[in-house]
Amino acid sequence: MAFKIVVCAKQVPDTNEIKIDPVKKTLMREGVPSILNHDDANALEEALLIKDKYPDTHITVISMGPPQAKDMLIECLAMGADEAVLASDRALGGSDTWATSNALAAVIDKLGGCDLIFAGRQAIDGDTAQVGPQIAEKMDIPQVTYVSELEISKDMKRITVKRALEDGYELIEIDTPCMLTAIKELNTPRYMSISGIFDACKKEIPVWGAADLGVDVDKEVGLDASPTKVFRSFTPAPKGKGEMLEGETECDLAKGLLVGLKSKHVI
Amino acid sequence: MNFSLTKEHEFVRKMVREFSVGEVEPIAAEIDKEHRFPTENIPKMARYGLFGVPFPKEYEGAGGDNLAYTITVEELSRVCATTGVICSAHTSLCAWPIFYFGNDEQKAKYLPDLASGRKLGGFGLTEPNAGSDAAGQQTRAVDMGDHWLVNGSKIFITNGGVAETFVVMAMTDKSKKTRGISAFIVEKGFEGFSIGKIEDKMGICGSSTAELVFQNMKVPKENILGKPGDGFKVAMSTLDGGRIGIGAQALGIAQGALDVTIEYMKARKQFGKRLVDMDPLRFNIAEIATEIEAARLLLYKAAYHKDRGEPYGQWAAMGKYYASEVAMRTTTKCVQLYGGYGYTRDYPVERMMRDAKITELYEGTTEVQKMVIAAAVIGK
Numbered sequence: 197m198a199f200k201i202v203v204c205a206k207q208v209p210d211t212n213e214i215k216i217d218p219v220k221k222t223l224m225r226e227g228v229p230s231i232l233n234h235d236d237a238n239a240l241e242e243a244l245l246i247k248d249k250y251p252d253t254h255i256t257v258i259s260m261g262p263p264q265a266k267d268m269l270i271e272c273l274a275m276g277a278d279e280a281v282l283a284s285d286r287a288l289g290g291s292d293t294w295a296t297s298n299a300l301a302a303v304i305d306k307l308g309g310c311d312l313i314f315a316g317r318q319a320i321d322g323d324t325a326q327v328g329p330q331i332a333e334k335m336d337i338p339q340v341t342y343v344s345e346l347e348i349s350k351d352m353k354r355i356t357v358k359r360a361l362e363d364g365y366e367l368i369e370i371d372t373p374c375m376l377t378a379i380k381e382l383n384t385p386r387y388m389s390i391s392g393i394f395d396a397c398k399k400e401i402p403v404w405g406a407a408d409l410g411v412d413v414d415k416e417v418g419l420d421a422s423p424t425k426v427f428r429s430f431t432p433a434p435k436g437k438g439e440m441l442e443g444e445t446e447c448d449l450a451k452g453l454l455v456g457l458k459s460k461h462v463i
Numbered sequence: 464m465n466f467s468l469t470k471e472h473e474f475v476r477k478m479v480r481e482f483s484v485g486e487v488e489p490i491a492a493e494i495d496k497e498h499r500f501p502t503e504n505i506p507k508m509a510r511y512g513l514f515g516v517p518f519p520k521e522y523e524g525a526g527g528d529n530l531a532y533t534i535t536v537e538e539l540s541r542v543c544a545t546t547g548v549i550c551s552a553h554t555s556l557c558a559w560p561i562f563y564f565g566n567d568e569q570k571a572k573y574l575p576d577l578a579s580g581r582k583l584g585g586f587g588l589t590e591p592n593a594g595s596d597a598a599g600q601q602t603r604a605v606d607m608g609d610h611w612l613v614n615g616s617k618i619f620i621t622n623g624g625v626a627e628t629f630v631v632m633a634m635t636d637k638s639k640k641t642r643g644i645s646a647f648i649v650e651k652g653f654e655g656f657s658i659g660k661i662e663d664k665m666g667i668c669g670s671s672t673a674e675l676v677f678q679n680m681k682v683p684k685e686n687i688l689g690k691p692g693d694g695f696k697v698a699m700s701t702l703d704g705g706r707i708g709i710g711a712q713a714l715g716i717a718q719g720a721l722d723v724t725i726e727y728m729k730a731r732k733q734f735g736k737r738l739v740d741m742d743p744l745r746f747n748i749a750e751i752a753t754e755i756e757a758a759r760l761l762l763y764k765a766a767y768h769k770d771r772g773e774p775y776g777q778w779a780a781m782g783k784y785y786a787s788e789v790a791m792r793t794t795t796k797c798v799q800l801y802g803g804y805g806y807t808r809d810y811p812v813e814r815m816m817r818d819a820k821i822t823e824l825y826e827g828t829t830e831v832q833k834m835v836i837a838a839a840v841i842g843k
Contacts, residue, residue: 274474387485388478390512390525390535397471 198254199352200310201243203277204300204328205236205259207268208321232268235316237385239378243314244276244386246348254278256310258303260288260296266401273396274388281307285405290419293322297330298416302409304335311352313375317342325377332375339375340368344382466760468530475516475531479538482511483546491543494669495814500625501546501669508546509580513539514553518562522570524578529704530766533711537759540715541722544818545669547715551708552621553577556826557584560630560701561648564689573628573648585626586705587617587649587675588698595831597632597698598641602677604633606691611635611647611682616659616674619825623673624658627651630701631675632694644694648686655680666817703776704769705826706783710762713783713790713822717755720790720797720815721748727801727810738800747800751793758786777839784832787822794819 209228232240240257247253257272259265260283269280283299291299304310313335315328325341332339344365345358352372359366360379370376388396411417439456443449457463468476486507494501508514516532518524525531532554540547558577561569576582593599602615613633620629629649636643649656659674689697725748728738738744765778794816798805805812823829 270470270474271477274478387482387511388474389510390475390478390516390527390531391520392512393474393478394471394526394531397469397474 198252199246199250199312200308201246201253201255201312201314202304202307202310203236203240203243203255203257203272204313204315204331205240205257205268205272206233206316206319206321207231207259207261207265208233208319211320230264230268232271233316233319233321234380235318235320235378237316238380238382239314239316239376240272240275240277241383241385242343242346242378243312245383247276250348250352256281256307258283258300258307260284260291260299260303263403266403269401270393270396271388273399273401274392275386276389276392279399280401282401282403283405283409284403285407287406287413287418290422291417292422292424293324293326293330294424295417295422297327297334298421299406299409299411300327301331301334302411303404304331306404306409309373311372312355313337313373315375315377317377317379328375328377335375337373337375338370339377340370341377342379343376344379346376346382471527472530472534475527476534476538478511479513479535480541482507482513483538483542487539487546488542491545492808492811492814494543494545496668496808498663498668500671501543501549502625504546505549505580505583508550512580513550514580514583515558515578516554518558518574518578522562522574522578524574528766529707529769530763533707533762533766536708536711537715537718537762540712541719543669544712544716544815544821545667547712548621548667548670548709548821549583551705551712552586553584553626555705555708556586556621556701557626557628557630559704560586560646560688560697561628563700564646564693564697565648568685569648569688577628582627583622583625585620585622585629585675586701587620587629587631588702589617589619590615591618595828598644598695600632600634600644602631602633603637604635604645604647604682606635610684611687613647613649613655613677613680613682616676618660618674619662620673620675621825622671623675624661624671629675630688630697631677632698635691635694639692641695642692644698645691646688646694646697647682648688649677649680649682653680653682664821666814666819666821668817702826703779706779706832707762707765707769707775709822709826710758710765710779710783710786713786713819714755714758714762716815716819716822717751717758717786717790717793720794720812720819721751721755723811724748724797724800727804744800747796751796754789755793758782758789761785777836780827780832780835780839783822783827784829784836787819787829790819790822791816 207230210231213228243255255277257277257280283303318325340357342360343357344360347356356369406413441452512525515524516527516535517529520526536547536551561573577584604611604613631647631649635645655678657676659676662672731738762782765775765782768775797812
């Protein structure tokens with residue numbers, strides 16, 4: 197019986213290439229290349245490492261997004277995933293994290309469930325870090341976020357994870373089925389391979405709409421069903437320029453620093 | 464007519480570019496400076512299928528095609544011409560003739576190790592007195608009944624010091640001239656095989672260019688590639704394909720030089736203006752970019768015809784001739800656009816200029832390409 201892993205992936209704009217519209221102050225997405233979200237690539241890599249070690253592992257990558265997100269899924273297949281499914285439908289558009297997790301949980305249900313759900317910590321466009329945990333809640337399975345190391349038991353029933361926190365880490369044992377979110381420290385994602393590319397392009401990627409998923413378009417998915425709405429997007433005002441201290445010696449500089457900090461009542 | 468790349472080919476470019484930027488570019492200047500073969504990158508290239516792009520999976524190839532291979536060499540060479548030629552010489556000049564001319568046993572024995580990249584390949588045709596005039600072979604192979612006894616040497620062999628499998632030409636019947644040349648599959652471990660002089664070169668300094676010395680080298684009877692006397696045909700067909708590889712290397716060098724030069728010109732200011740905003744300099748970029756695209760179209764056309772099983776030698780020769788001249792012109796102009804900084808080793812364009820020159824010389828000089836093209840256009 198194959199160990200089934202579902203990896204949740206998102207196609208996001210490459211933030212290195214993003215420009216801000218000087219008038220509207222919104223992201224200019226035109227001509228900006230789309231990429232596989234970085235943390236999701238780490239999630240996929242970890243799933244592939246499990247498959248490298250335990251070949252009887254089946255990896256399905258799922259995503260919700262516009263039809264062009266298929267390209268990102270081809271990339272996941274070319275890295276080594278076994279299959280990919282895209283949830284795409286106008287009725288799903290405008291979903292917030294809660295509605296998105298409803299749709300993705302429905303995809304996983306339709307796939308017949310799995311032993312491990314792997315998601316990236318967060319997407320570089322929305323930065324919410326909510327979809328993975330919400331899927332786990334919805335499916336009523338345990339979860340660990342911010343996974344930076346992972347060891348799976350031979351019987352595939354138990355996973356020991358290192359959970360990175362700001363000031364240290366936790367070692368947690370968790371039973372499968374469960375949901376984990378990956379951070380970039382977990383691994384270095386592999387590249388696609390040439391043979392993977394030629395195989396991936398031949399594979400069919402099913403596209404499932406709201407009707408296929410059996411989700412309620414009024415209450416579960418889409419803009420209207422989303423309990424949160426984006427009120428405004430804006431670029432925070434840049435911080436003022438730092439003050440550069442000048443002085444002949446280190447002692448002068450230290451004095452200058454003390455005077456400055458005291459005058460601003462910092463110390 | 465369709466000038467769009469397929470999805471597969473777009474992804475191959477994306478993949479090889481990511482690999483090149485991540486693994487190859489960081490050591491490109493270092494291996495050039497130290498004249499060091501990039502040993503650490505060979506297993507990585509093997510893992511991702513870069514040594515077997517156009518070969519079927521039954522031989523552990525990547526199951527791609529010649530256009531994918533062309534793009535692969537182009538993208539590797541965009542950041543490091545040395546890495547580009549390691550892949551090109553291995554694929555075009557050693558694995559391909561075994562794949563195309565080898566019998567089932569030879570393919571089963573040699574191709575999986577080559578296509579998977581477990582072993583590197585090389586090709587031995589050139590001799591001190593047989594360069595452009597390849598027919599002047601002096602290496603001899605004598606039929607000893609149960610084996611061939613080979614004596615002679617080959618020079619300027621790309622991957623020579625690192626490859627484990629070679630396709631080698633030797634004269635088996637001097638009276639028949641070119642029809643007396645035969646091709647052999649030679650292993651580095653054969654008794655009587657040794658590596659001679661390692662060349663100290665102007666460019667592609669990380670590539671291992673070596674002399675192969677055969678002193679009473681015993682080659683098993685079954686290692687002849689094709690029939691006795693087929694060697695010249697094997698060599699010429701192999702070089703037809705090799706020209707696509709070297710053309711792709713030249714194309715990559717030119718594209719790489721253009722890309723870094725545009726970035727430099729965006730950052731560099733003189734007379735209160737960015738270089739990229741000065742019209743005469745912009746025109747230089749326009750000229751370079753146009754030539755590069757023309758070279759790309761010729762080379763992709765050659766690969767396209769090869770993939771369809773159609774004659775492609777003329778396009779390969781045109782592509783190689785044109786792309787190598789474009790690489791030389793482009794890199795020379797790019798050094799000029801960088802100004803004095805371009806002449807220093809702090810920037811990559813001087814390396815690219817040195818690397819570009821070889822593409823006009825090996826796998827048929829520009830003059831040889833013109834002979835091939837003229838024969839095709841005028842008739843023999």
